[in-house]
Amino acid sequence: MRDVVITGIGSTRFGKLKGRGVQNIAVEAANDALSRSGIERKDIGALYLGNFAAGPLAGQEVLAGIVGDEIGVSGIPCTKVEGACASGGIAFRHAVLAVASGQCDAAVVVGTEKMTHARGSDVTAALNNAMDNQSDGPSGLTFPGFFGLAWRVHAEKYGTTRDEVSSIIIKNKANGLNNPLAQMGAELTSDIIEQSQPIADPLQLYDCCPVSDGAAALVIVAADRATEAPDQPIRVKAAIQTSGSARLAGHESLCSFKTTELAAAQAYEQAQISASDIDLAEIHDCFSMAEVIHSEDLGLVPRGQGAKWAAEGRTQVDGQIAINPSGGLLSKGHPVGATGVGQLYEVVKQLRGEHPNQVNNARLGLAQNVGGAGVACTVSILERTDV
Amino acid sequence: MRDVVITGIGSTRFGKLKGRGVQNIAVEAANDALSRSGIERKDIGALYLGNFAAGPLAGQEVLAGIVGDEIGVSGIPCTKVEGACASGGIAFRHAVLAVASGQCDAAVVVGTEKMTHARGSDVTAALNNAMDNQSDGPSGLTFPGFFGLAWRVHAEKYGTTRDEVSSIIIKNKANGLNNPLAQMGAELTSDIIEQSQPIADPLQLYDCCPVSDGAAALVIVAADRATEAPDQPIRVKAAIQTSGSARLAGHESLCSFKTTELAAAQAYEQAQISASDIDLAEIHDCFSMAEVIHSEDLGLVPRGQGAKWAAEGRTQVDGQIAINPSGGLLSKGHPVGATGVGQLYEVVKQLRGEHPNQVNNARLGLAQNVGGAGVACTVSILERTDV
Numbered sequence: 023m024r025d026v027v028i029t030g031i032g033s034t035r036f037g038k039l040k041g042r043g044v045q046n047i048a049v050e051a052a053n054d055a056l057s058r059s060g061i062e063r064k065d066i067g068a069l070y071l072g073n074f075a076a077g078p079l080a081g082q083e084v085l086a087g088i089v090g091d092e093i094g095v096s097g098i099p100c101t102k103v104e105g106a107c108a109s110g111g112i113a114f115r116h117a118v119l120a121v122a123s124g125q126c127d128a129a130v131v132v133g134t135e136k137m138t139h140a141r142g143s144d145v146t147a148a149l150n151n152a153m154d155n156q157s158d159g160p161s162g163l164t165f166p167g168f169f170g171l172a173w174r175v176h177a178e179k180y181g182t183t184r185d186e187v188s189s190i191i192i193k194n195k196a197n198g199l200n201n202p203l204a205q206m207g208a209e210l211t212s213d214i215i216e217q218s219q220p221i222a223d224p225l226q227l228y229d230c231c232p233v234s235d236g237a238a239a240l241v242i243v244a245a246d247r248a249t250e251a252p253d254q255p256i257r258v259k260a261a262i263q264t265s266g267s268a269r270l271a272g273h274e275s276l277c278s279f280k281t282t283e284l285a286a287a288q289a290y291e292q293a294q295i296s297a298s299d300i301d302l303a304e305i306h307d308c309f310s311m312a313e314v315i316h317s318e319d320l321g322l323v324p325r326g327q328g329a330k331w332a333a334e335g336r337t338q339v340d341g342q343i344a345i346n347p348s349g350g351l352l353s354k355g356h357p358v359g360a361t362g363v364g365q366l367y368e369v370v371k372q373l374r375g376e377h378p379n380q381v382n383n384a385r386l387g388l389a390q391n392v393g394g395a396g397v398a399c400t401v402s403i404l405e406r407t408d409v
Numbered sequence: 410m411r412d413v414v415i416t417g418i419g420s421t422r423f424g425k426l427k428g429r430g431v432q433n434i435a436v437e438a439a440n441d442a443l444s445r446s447g448i449e450r451k452d453i454g455a456l457y458l459g460n461f462a463a464g465p466l467a468g469q470e471v472l473a474g475i476v477g478d479e480i481g482v483s484g485i486p487c488t489k490v491e492g493a494c495a496s497g498g499i500a501f502r503h504a505v506l507a508v509a510s511g512q513c514d515a516a517v518v519v520g521t522e523k524m525t526h527a528r529g530s531d532v533t534a535a536l537n538n539a540m541d542n543q544s545d546g547p548s549g550l551t552f553p554g555f556f557g558l559a560w561r562v563h564a565e566k567y568g569t570t571r572d573e574v575s576s577i578i579i580k581n582k583a584n585g586l587n588n589p590l591a592q593m594g595a596e597l598t599s600d601i602i603e604q605s606q607p608i609a610d611p612l613q614l615y616d617c618c619p620v621s622d623g624a625a626a627l628v629i630v631a632a633d634r635a636t637e638a639p640d641q642p643i644r645v646k647a648a649i650q651t652s653g654s655a656r657l658a659g660h661e662s663l664c665s666f667k668t669t670e671l672a673a674a675q676a677y678e679q680a681q682i683s684a685s686d687i688d689l690a691e692i693h694d695c696f697s698m699a700e701v702i703h704s705e706d707l708g709l710v711p712r713g714q715g716a717k718w719a720a721e722g723r724t725q726v727d728g729q730i731a732i733n734p735s736g737g738l739l740s741k742g743h744p745v746g747a748t749g750v751g752q753l754y755e756v757v758k759q760l761r762g763e764h765p766n767q768v769n770n771a772r773l774g775l776a777q778n779v780g781g782a783g784v785a786c787t788v789s790i791l792e793r794t795d796v
Contacts, residue, residue, distance in 0.1 A: 043543055045543065046543075069652075075464070077464040077465050077535070077538050078464050078465050081534065081537070081538055082538055082541075082542050082543070083461065083493055083539055084491070084493045084538075084539050084541075084655055084780060084781050084784045086492065086652070087652040087654075087780070087785050088541050088655050091652070091653070091784075096654060097651055097652060097667075097668075097671055098651070098652060099499075099502075099652065100492075100785070101490055101492065101499055101503070101650070102490065102491045102492065103489065103491075104471075104489045104491055105473065105474065105487075105488065105489065106471045112488055115486075116488070116503075119506075119510070123506070123511075123512075125506070125510075147468065150468070151468050151471075153471075154469075154475050155468055155469050156430055156433075156469075263486040264486065265473070265474040265477050265483055265485060265486065265487040266483060266484070267483060268471055268474055269478075284484055393474065394474070397474035397475065397478075398473075398474050398487070
């Protein structure tokens with residue numbers, strides 16, 4: 023496997039993109055990424071597209087081929103992958119593999135989702151397609167319910183408090199205020215969070231990420247072919263994908279996702295680093311409690327301390343380990359199939375030193391993307407190589 | 410890239426599988442394939458799953474992870490790919506790449522679809538998700554309509570007659586009668602076909618494949634790791650995937666799919682053979698006219714002669730080139746995401762000399778799987794290596 027870098031990157035704003043189609047926003051992001059890639063379209067050898075819900079919500083499948091055709095790379099293998107909220111991360115890993123294994127010298131990865139045009143009940147139904155409905159459907163379990171249960175277990179086991187969890191939301195919403203791509207940055211207080219609408223006890227409204235539209239894209243290039251790139255190429259040190267149970271009962275403990283622990287261990291090994299080397303991490307905070315669990319599973323904070331570290335400010339942009347300096351899903355938004363690609367866009371910006379919430383001297387960045395209740399996970403590690 | 414073989418194969422019957430779930434039939438096929446693979450579950454390093462419509466028709470996504478968990482390979486990368494009717498072929502290519510590139514020594518590919526439980530209007534709507542609906546949706550175009558137009562162009566250009574096209578249906582329906590996995594084998598006549606219900610002029614009912622349930626699976630193994638396989642390993646000589654336009658207006662001529670021509674040229678080059686070396690081909694006859702077009706695009710019959718060759722018996726099991734000895738989609742059925750994997754199951758049976766419609770001395774077999782109106786295509790070539 024040869025060295026691979028990211029050159030061009032592109033992203034729409036995340037949020038309500040009225041009047042846009044799921045393929046149009048993907049085309050916009052991909053064209054933006056290509057225009058800054060230093061690569062001609064004829065040299066693109068593969069396209070991977072992450073999408074989750076365009077079938078039920080837009081009546082449109084085969085998006086990989088449609089987008090490939092519209093951006094002018096038709097003929098090459100264009101592949102849509104789906105792993106619920108991890109679709110974007112899975113698409114990224116496959117584009118990296120295509121280049122690293124020598125199938126081609128350059129590949130495009132794009133993630134896209136359009137959700138805000140649909141009725142709320144249709145969105146909820148589509149999101150629930152990411153559960154194992156044969157197993158957990160009859161119980162009426164939803165994702166807020168799942169993370170509500172996880173919260174109760176975490177609080178019981180580690181004494182995690184409402185205020186500690188709220189500090190994650192306050193941090194991510196504040197980070198989002200500075201991010202021009204973010205859907206819902208805000209200045210919040212514990213009181214505002216506690217007084218917001220209850221969703222699935224103990225989750226309140228602000229514990230949940232919004233429903234979002236958005237698309238993001240990256241161009242993946244063999245390191246020795248990135249000489250024409252106008253912006254600094256960022257090296258892919260690890261791109262790992264794992265799977266786990268989609269069922270509630272498939273988790274030994276709700277305080278931990280095996281799929282993340284496995285992916286993290288493999289990613290640190292592939293990158294030949296340890297968790298403490300990471301300067302910043304974009305992690306899958308679809309709910310506030312998800313950031314707690316994932317930051318612990320990734321080894322970025324000690325077990326049981328995910329919320330406490332946030333409360334102590336250690337996961338701020340200028341903290342010990344910057345977690346979700348983009349604002350994360352809670353604040354930047356969660357256009358499902360685009361999220362994993364959008365996380366990597368943010369990490370590239372950080373490693374280039376161009377982020378609105380810049381982490382000082384950022385050299386190693388991590389992105390973690392989780393599907394469903396842990397049925398899929400990707401952990402990717404990027405490196406700035408000139409420092 | 411190293412040599413890769415298929416060892417274990419498994420398939421459910423195609424047809425109406427009442428009371429079964431889209432994941433359950435996939436698990437059955439995958440377990441059957443694993444049990445004849447000579448490979449232990451701990452040595453499986455990747456799973457690829459092809460599915461198209463489980464979101465809208467079964468309210469279930471993340472099938473790759475669910476099936477991986479149920480067959481006991483959880484933890485490894487489990488990836489669902491979607492390219493409409495080519496989903497199975499795309500999944501196969503990715504499993505082959507995973508092993509050929511050295512990512513792992515063995516991989517499982519499974520295709521699955523459950524459609525017959527749904528209302529006809531819901532099935533039609535789900536199938537239409539495979540068109541470019543932004544472009545062709547407003548015209549009301551459907552897939553029967555698309556192939557009806559193609560038929561008219563082919564008849565105008567080459568003088569193709571209703572009777573010639575009917576000979577394809579008669580052949581495939583007769584082949585299906587002997588195939589225990591086939592949904593709708595039948596003894597037909599030109600009269601019966603002509604008198605069947607009109608669908609989209611000039612297509613009658615028998616010109617169209619049925620709506621089907623089914624699942625099929627294969628285990629892909631590095632050639633030097635296939636020593637414990639109980640059945641004859643079959644070599645993968647080529648696994649090619651291409652893309653093309655999803656739009657009607659994206660076709661220069663409706664008598665030809667560029668995506669197939671490109672995939673065929675690349676596959677013959679990869680296998681270092683020519684079309685005339687192929688002994689049998691399972692090709693994507695979703696409609697009778699599709700077999701005409703695809704057999705020409707693949708170079709298996711001369712341009713314009715697809716239906717004439719069938720009428721002359723040259724594409725029979727004992728003809729010059731056996732086309733769809735399984736019965737094809739018209740007769741075996743078309744469980745969308747499973748079709749491409751099912752085609753390869755049939756080719757393996759042929760190359761092992763175990764097929765109910767055995768082609769004499771079959772050494773090289775081809776499978777062609779097409780998505781939508783040519784938005785994706787895979788062409789795979791398998792070889793029996795002991796003759």
